[in-house]
Amino acid sequence: MFKYILENAGNINWMAIAALITFFTIFILSAAVVLRKDKAFIRKMSMMPLEDSFSQPTETENRHEA
Amino acid sequence: MAQVEKFHYDNAIVRNFAYATMIWGLVGMLVGLIIALQLIFPQLNLGIAEVSYGRLRPLHTNAVIFAFVGNGIFTGVYYSLQRLLKARMFSKVLSNFHFWGWQAIIVSAAVTLPLGLTSSHEYAELEWPIDIAIALVWIAFGINMFGTLIKRRENHLYVAIWFYIATWVTVTVLHVGNNLELPVSAFKSYPVFAGVQDALIQWWYGHNAVAFFLTTPYLGLMYYFLPKAANRPVYSYKLSIIHFWALIFIYIWAGPHHLLYTSLPDWAQSLGTVFSVMLIAPSWGGMLNGLLTLRGAWDRVRQDPVLKFMVVAVTAYGMSTFEGPMLSVKSVNAISHFTDWTIGHVHIGALGWNGFLTFGMLYWLIPRLFNTKLHSEKLANTHFWIGTMGILFYAIPLYWAGWTQSLMWKEFTPDGFLKYGNFLETVTQILPMYAMRVVGGTLYLVGNIIMVYNLVKTVRSGSFISDEAAEAPALVSTHGVHKGEYWHRWVERRPVQMLLLATIAILIGGIIEIFPMVMIESNVPRIESVKPYTPLELAGRDMYIREGCLGCHSQMVRPFRSETERYGEYSKSGEYIYDRPFLWGSKRTGPDLQRVGGKYPDSWHFNHMLEPQSISPGSIMPPYPWMIRDELSLDILPKKIKALRTLGTPYPEGYEQIAIADAQKQAEQIAARLKKDGIELEGLEKKEIVAMIAYLQRLGTDIKPKAQATN
Incomplete structure (x- = not known):
């Protein structure tokens, strides 16, 4: 039955092959780009969650709910 | 800065x-x-x-x-x-x-x-x-x-x-x-x-x-x-x-x-x-x-x-x-x-x-x-x-x-x-x-x-x-900065x-x-004997959906000997062309139901839905007494038939006008068979259970060879 479907669904093998090629192209390209990035920039980005504020606000600056 | x-x-x-x-x-x-x-x-x-x-x-x-x-x-x-x-x-x-x-x-x-x-x-x-x-x-x-x-x-x-x-x-x-x-x-x-x-x-x-x-x-x-x-x-x-x-x-x-x-x-x-x-x-x-x-x-x-x-x-x-x-x-x-x-x-x-x-x-x-x-x-x-x-x-x-x-x-x-x-x-x-x-x-x-x-x-x-x-510095425009980066x-x-x-x-x-999926719509092998559900079966199917039966029962016999021996012929894609929605399920806490149609008499289903343990001692299936108690509502059937025809189910034009009468006729036939098996209940043909039985008895029968009359 699968053979029947495949024979009648037109030439669709290229889709699977194209998908695989697209994936590996994107994967290799992004890996190449990422590996070439400069270290200072990467360090800056990775520190972002640890630097929430430009400067830590004092306790009194926070507005507390009554 | x-x-x-x-x-x-x-x-x-x-x-x-x-x-x-x-x-x-x-x-x-x-x-x-x-x-x-x-x-x-x-x-x-x-x-x-x-x-x-x-x-x-x-x-x-x-x-x-x-x-x-x-x-x-x-x-x-x-x-x-x-x-x-x-x-x-x-x-x-x-x-x-x-x-x-x-x-x-x-x-x-x-x-x-x-x-x-x-x-x-x-x-x-x-x-x-x-x-x-x-x-x-x-x-x-x-x-x-x-x-x-x-x-x-x-x-x-x-x-x-x-x-x-x-x-x-x-x-x-x-x-x-x-x-x-x-x-x-x-x-x-x-x-x-x-x-x-x-x-x-x-x-x-x-x-x-x-x-x-x-x-x-x-x-x-x-x-x-x-x-x-x-x-x-x-x-x-x-x-x-x-x-x-x-x-x-x-x-x-x-x-x-x-x-x-x-x-x-x-x-x-x-x-x-x-x-x-x-x-x-x-x-x-x-x-x-x-x-x-x-x-x-x-x-x-x-x-x-x-x-x-x-x-x-x-x-x-x-x-x-x-x-x-x-x-x-x-x-x-x-x-x-x-x-x-x-x-x-x-x-x-x-x-x-x-x-x-x-x-x-x-x-x-x-x-x-x-x-x-x-x-x-x-x-x-x-x-x-x-x-x-x-x-x-x-x-x-x-x-x-x-x-x-x-x-x-x-x-x-x-x-x-x-x-x-x-x-x-x-x-x-x-x-x-x-x-x-x-x-x-x-x-x-x-x-x-x-x-x-x-x-x-x-x-x-x-x-x-x-x-x-x-506090933070305002965002500085970076227009043009990306040159060379x-x-x-x-x-x-x-x-x-x-x-x-x-x-x-x-x-x-x-x-x-998805593209080939739309393409294969015309390539799912059509099976001549697969027909749309009758109005009563459709009502039963919607009850099957309502009760969440697919949480425990699949409708998909896989092509393994262990499954075809247990359930019957393996499932074909052409069998499901009128299934909106599909009900293949993803878990078998109970058995597959794809070939359950015609396997048991109507009265078996009636008693099983009323008290599963009376038919299968030790079963963990819940009872469904309300299906025997509650009246079946058929008013919505014409609308359902029209909607399904719009989506491509080949119900003839005007069929919605006779759908209710058709359902009632089928319900009376099921009620008569139940009565023959000793199930006496006033107004049985108007109860929800007959629609559920109609649907279950239909399941998988489209491609089952009909029993030949013997001389």
Whole structure:
């Protein structure tokens, strides 16, 4: 039955092959780009969650709910 | 140097979502515990429609996925987005609309699902008016998020935000794609696609609900909260970039692994398998990135409950993303599919990954929102150990149960007969495992209750910071700066371009799978003898949907000798062309029903629905007395016939006018047969049970050779 479907669904093998090629192209390209990035920039980005504020606000600056 | 601006983060919306997470977590897990108990004590179904297993199961899955995890996502996103962008949320009105709209949707789900109002698409059960409400609230969330991105003070977008963007766009595409349906009444609709097409769309959605609702947003939270809690940056930011692009590109393809060995065309199954196996690379890259973030901080993991929860969460992510590709290999899937192995697998993800990351986040977040310390670290540690034990007691027995039952299904005697020909034998064998699962679930819920107590005490001891003061330099225009720099650094400054790229990445997989699916509509081999359902069968089918029968019964005989011996001829795609929605199911707590038509007399079904244990002693099926008590409503039938004809079912023009009379005639015939078998009940032909019997007796008979009359 699968053979029947495949024979009648037109030439669709290229889709699977194209998908695989697209994936590996994107994967290799992004890996190449990422590996070439400069270290200072990467360090800056990775520190972002640890630097929430430009400067830590004092306790009194926070507005507390009554 | 740009001028430093002062502003305030909105913590109120974060607090609201955190409260909702805690409340719905308790509700969702409690419903899970109730249905786990119903599986070992079927009398707990109480003979009441609204609390029977089939109706409560989708309530449990929806409550945990969309209420507990959904609110968890929004808690983390609203907290981290503001801080990573150094900006207050774009609109307080939209934030509140999002919060209250989402809670209203959850409440409407909690009302409609027990009432049996369901589309039967797993994890997308809610009917069309609620689907529209979800779309509106989701769009409001999107506008609020992108509005904040536009008014941000930080040039570059941290990787967590990419995960949020990909989540938003993909969930939008999935929600629309899987809910293309034609309304028949206020709470009834039929999907546009039927049979195999509907199955592929549903599992493209179903799998990606796991991917883009339970995984990508939580990875965003991991990349934000884990470095926060560990007080050190992520192990490799470069790896996180590759993790992101590879993951969102591959994930979208993997849906067909839910349909291996079914009537779905083989090429689609293979595509699902290949991409599922490939998924292990980015998933494990992400997991290792998370765990390695703790390098040099493992001494703190011993002390800090927040880090403990997060370590187990990331480990559970690794376990379930190893198991997922393994279960997608066809030979493994032949054993695991339809068994409790799958249930064990998803709970490693839900309890371990989502649950524990949520708990870790809440333990970290609540004291900070309330400017205080956690009420009791000891209680948090107790929660951690009880929860961990809960996960183990939940998952291990179910792995055992899955293997045991699957092997029993497949075992033959030396003479070539099924060793366990009675399906029930394979169920009673694993009931002790189901009991142990209840122990696991109870432990996990107790841990959660301890957390809520601990956090409530923390809230009471603190003072809420509704608007947290912050300051940051204004955003400097970077026009032209990107000359000569890498494209990715350029993208990282542009949320809209990021949105477009992410959309393209997820659409490639979706389109390549769905395009041939539309194409094969004309290529699913038509079977001459397969005809549309009669009006009464249609009414019965909609009752089957209402009661959630597909939660326990599949309608898909796979092409294995062990299945064709037990159930009959394996299923063909051409048999389902009028099935809106498809009802293949994904779990066999009871036997497959695809070939049940004509297997038993009508009276067998009547007695079985009234009291399953009277026919099959030891059965764990709930009773359905209301089907025998309640009158069958046929008024809506003409509308249903018209809607289905619009969608392509070849009911003749004007058939809707005689549909009710046709149904009544068939009902009288069934009632007469029941009477002949000694079932006396006044007005039997008007009861719901006759429609259910009509449907069950039709199942799979289209391609069964009719019994030949003998001389």
